[in-house]
Amino acid sequence: xxxxxxxxxxxxxxxxxxxxxxxxxxxxxxxxxxxxxxxxxxxxxxxxxxxxxxxxxxxxxxxxxxxxxxxxxxxxx
Amino acid sequence: xxxxxxxxxxxxxxxxxxxxxxxxxxxxxxxxxxxxxxxxxxxxxxxxxxxxxxxxxxxxxxxxxxxxxxxxxxxxxxxxxxxxxxxxxxxxxxxxxxxxxxxxxxxxxxxxxxxxxxxxxxxxxxxxxxxxxxxxxxxxxxxxxxxxxxxxxxxxxxxxxxxxxxxxxxxxxxxxxxxxxxxxxxxxxxxxxxxxxxxxxxxxxxxxxxxxxxxxxxxxxxxxxxxxxxxxxxxxxxxxxxxxxxxxxxxxxxxxxxxxxxxxxxxxxxxxxxxxxxxxxxxxxxxxxxxxx
Numbered sequence: 001x002x003x004x005x006x007x008x009x010x011x012x013x014x015x016x017x018x019x020x021x022x023x024x025x026x027x028x029x030x031x032x033x034x035x036x037x038x039x040x041x042x043x044x045x046x047x048x049x050x051x052x053x054x055x056x057x058x059x060x061x062x063x064x065x066x067x068x069x070x071x072x073x074x075x076x077x
Numbered sequence: 078x079x080x081x082x083x084x085x086x087x088x089x090x091x092x093x094x095x096x097x098x099x100x101x102x103x104x105x106x107x108x109x110x111x112x113x114x115x116x117x118x119x120x121x122x123x124x125x126x127x128x129x130x131x132x133x134x135x136x137x138x139x140x141x142x143x144x145x146x147x148x149x150x151x152x153x154x155x156x157x158x159x160x161x162x163x164x165x166x167x168x169x170x171x172x173x174x175x176x177x178x179x180x181x182x183x184x185x186x187x188x189x190x191x192x193x194x195x196x197x198x199x200x201x202x203x204x205x206x207x208x209x210x211x212x213x214x215x216x217x218x219x220x221x222x223x224x225x226x227x228x229x230x231x232x233x234x235x236x237x238x239x240x241x242x243x244x245x246x247x248x249x250x251x252x253x254x255x256x257x258x259x260x261x262x263x264x265x266x267x268x269x270x271x272x273x274x275x276x277x278x279x280x281x282x283x284x285x286x287x288x289x290x291x292x293x294x295x296x297x298x299x300x301x302x303x304x305x306x307x308x309x310x311x312x313x314x315x316x317x318x319x320x321x322x323x324x325x326x327x328x329x330x331x332x333x334x335x336x337x338x339x340x341x342x343x344x345x346x347x348x349x350x351x352x353x354x355x356x357x358x359x360x361x362x363x364x365x366x367x368x369x370x
Contacts, residue, residue, distance in 0.1 A: 006121055006122045007229065008306075008310055011118070029290075037287045038287055039129055039133075039289055040288075040290040040291075041296050062299065064296070064299070064300060064303070075126055
């Protein structure tokens with residue numbers, strides 16, 4: 001699935017990943033391929049994205065995630 | 078006719094002014110490019126955020142939240158945004174004019190407070206009794222500092238103060254007055270309502286069935302502040318880009334005018350020089366004739 005992490009100042013990450021883990025308001029959750037459409041709020045924590053080459057971590061203060069048709073858009077702060 | 082030396086001095090002074098204005102134009106053009114890039118950078122974020130908000134707008138209309146509820150407008154906070162520096166045409170004056178208009182017409186019955194962002198507008202409202210004073214928000218005379226290092230974080234600091242003051246009921250309406258960037262030559266004066274939040278029009282009646290996590294209301298509660306900060310930051314970025322655009326245009330005109338002035342002065346200088354030579358020849362010829370006679 002395709003993921004984009006945006007902040008008001010810059011685009012931090014853009015690319016294909018296998019799984020992404022988010023610090024959701026109601027607890028951490030992961031998103032994999034073919035996830036149902038979802039909008040979720042984030043709290044401060046780390047976003048971890050994993051692809052075949054390894055994983056990357058991004059610290060966020062909060063934000064919101066939109067999952068739609070294998071496209072994940074993270075509006076982070 | 079003015080004497081030669083005088084004209085020569087003027088020519089050299091106009092020349093150096095022209096050099097300054099054309100250098101400023103170049104600098105503004107470079108800065109404008111950067112400011113424009115930042116707006117473009119910001120756009121996908123802002124668009125996505127408003128899309129998400131549109132999905133939730135139905136809920137927003139119903140929910141009870143201090144940021145959304147309309148109250149009777151008794152106390153208004155105006156936030157005019159200008160630059161820290163002058164020499165950019167009507168850029169700052171337009172914002173100040175619009176702020177005064179709002180204060181004296183639209184909100185004449187309300188108690189208006191002005192919280193200026195940018196040194197120029199602060200200078201203009203420095204002696205006004207409407208100037209914000211107190212410790213709810215940051216010091217208005219320092220608010221221009223945000224333009225020295227314009228980042229989302231710095232802009233959020235100001236915005237959070239405003240949000241808190243609104244939340245606590247110190248103001249019933251918050252209006253932003255700023256120059257919207259249209260293109261390098263055109264700025265549009267905007268008066269935009271920051272608070273209370275107006276529910277965006279839902280488009281396409283939310284055809285996608287999203288899972289909302291946590292519930293819609295909690296989601297909105299965390300989304301509204303970031304939407305406000307984004308709106309505020311966007312206004313600052315817009316104003317920043319407009320400033321450089323306005324300065325570029327103003328300096329371009331100034332350079333052109335200096336060029337015209339220079340041409341005129343050169344013409345006068347040559348005429349004066351010619352006249353001086355003619356007089357000299359006449360004198361010599363006259364003298365020679367007197368001797369021969």
